Amino acid sequence: PDFEDQVAKRRVELSAAPSTSGSIAKRARLIPPSAASNGTQGPWDGAVSSQAKAAPSAPPPSQRPTGTVPGIVPQVRPVEPPKQPPSREMKCICGATEQITDRSRSSTLIVCRVCNCSLHSACVKNALSKMTPDEFVCPPCRLDRVDEFHPTVGPGLLRHNYASCASSPFSLTFTAQAAQWKKQLWAVHLRAVLVSGGDLSGPAWPHKVQGKLNGRQCVAIDPPKHLHVRREQCYNLTPLLKQGANTLELRFFPSPDRRKDEPEENYCVGVVLTRPRSVASILARIRTRSTETVASGRARVERLLLEQVAKDEAGQQDECAVTGNFGRTLRPACPVSHCPIEEAAIGRHCNHVQVFDLQAYIAVNQRMRSLDKRWTCPVCSLPLRPDDVVMHPFAQGILDTLRGDEDLVEAIVFNEDCSWSTVSAVKEKEENGDEEGEGGGSSELIALSDSE
Template structure:
């Protein structure tokens, strides 16, 4: 296909050849290929050849090129690794540098010395006399035996999470699993319990194809429920939405959304995408394409969510009763009083925790209605729950939401506590009092 052919004929008469005819008009199957670098190959297939000797085989589909193919370069690596290795064409070992290639017309090569329990992937690129063409996308991964688990304890739900091929390099005491992060990403669109997590997948390959059965989609829409695509980076300790460089989402052959690279000098405002309108009740064929230097660093999810208003979130905020809250205030202040005041430096430290309690909300500047603060905040000052939720709801940049207005630490609705002690102080002081000192 793509190559022009031509023919001539000659007759054999009484044992003697006649003169050759003129050359025919050239004919080509399909469109004629112009001389150039080979095209991008189809993704290769990777199969386990021998479990005992750690062998796999990479197979590819040769193509027609002008000039003709001379060979194929094969790259190989454990899934999740950034650097590629190359398959040496005769020793079948993995080598760091691109030395030599599998000569045409071979369409497969073996790889030796592979470890059991590790998932590997391969890529191929064709060569001809003009040079090397682009690499294919990577193969489906293959593994000798079962993949070895890489477990890490989630400090939020206390479940062990299998990192698979991905890495987490930050403080293990701050690890929360992607499931927990997706659930707490946007309290105004809460994940429906217990079956709201429709998909949670650590990206392996840049193309993700699957079908999604949504027989009850119509009923969900009526109840103000939506389906969002949310994405986080595995190697992160916060639950901020983080799109890859580019992400294309297709459902049933039609584009649902496209996240483009930010223009130079611009910061992209990453928000989860509501895909409900792009889906249909029943079976949906989904195709997600990711372009990023390191796709394996992302975890993607599809979640079914319920719209929540401030009142609904307030109703779910835990309270810290008066007694506990008072004990906490005393502990905080006792620490302050116990700190020796020897020199200037330490004196400053003692000022960090103030024994002043403003009764006006630092957000609304009105008297606090329902006083809240973070479970782990180290200050007495509270702020109004309504004002806090409202100011966050108005904040368009989702990833800037949910920080304490007093101490700036991360503060999601489930970390809030209604402070029973401050509530009592509020109820026992007349409206004109703006500030009290706690002794």
């Protein structure tokens, strides 16, 4: 009986459950705000429901992100840095140094490609007496880059002035920390460039120059000898420096042969703080900054070959045309040292297949005493400074395959498809010898001595 009473009581509780627990069931179905948003937003930080554990459903096609592929990481190309806008500073030849505003900025200003400062277009045109180059370099920046083996350091250009023979004598006053600079092996050089240059170049001086530093003779540039060209150089003022203020007095003398109607040359003269730079340092700088690859080197050669083919086709219409392998040969011997090329290098803007040895080119320019004759491409004779020298991996790979046999190879000849073949030096010598033997017949040795 007790068991039957318990069963009956349980049936009564179950029959009454829907009416008494409806509100409880509704509360159990309540979902917190964090669960409704996959546990990523809402005031309940850290509360993650079972719905948040499921992978989110894919968005509709109209909302899917573009430019990405599932499972593939997109390759991001390096963004090239934008070209630096012109500086608001003006360092004109006329001496103007005011700040440039948006209203004053116009096409009447020329920007230096090195320091990014502006100059008056009229002043530059009057100084150059010719068309302004596309990549103009102001005279103070040219003073800094006169000698690549003695770059500027610290404050760099200590003092500069624009002068001519008519405006001399003039003086330059600058402050020197002589003791500290000597410990650091820094030197103070006197440099001058022609204002009419417009691009990086070597030093240039008037017909005759005399200079005194703190009242003592420091510079004496004599006129060039008859039928000789003077070696233009920079001059070291470090031995005569004193601590503190220094005064340099310069006097220019014009050439006695100058005509009266001939315009007078203007110079930018400056005192520069420099440090020595070795050949190894320049070589390492070129290797590090060069971005050429085998593919880009091959593309360069292909472009030059196509240009040469177009020239040959255009020349066939003329009565006189160039034939043979002109413009398609690469000699394994360096045009500078005449030794096998170890590191193939070329000018960034050069349009020829022939390369040269990097170390030989830099070392020869260091030994060149006339600074205004430095940095000329040994193949095309165009200006070629270290910053414009690049490595040539494509030519280097070809030369490496011929390593040890350079004496047997006269040249490498490229075809239009950039394939190449070699011309044997031994074969050419034998052919030349056969031609001489056929044309000259028999030869007779004649002994010539002082006794007869």
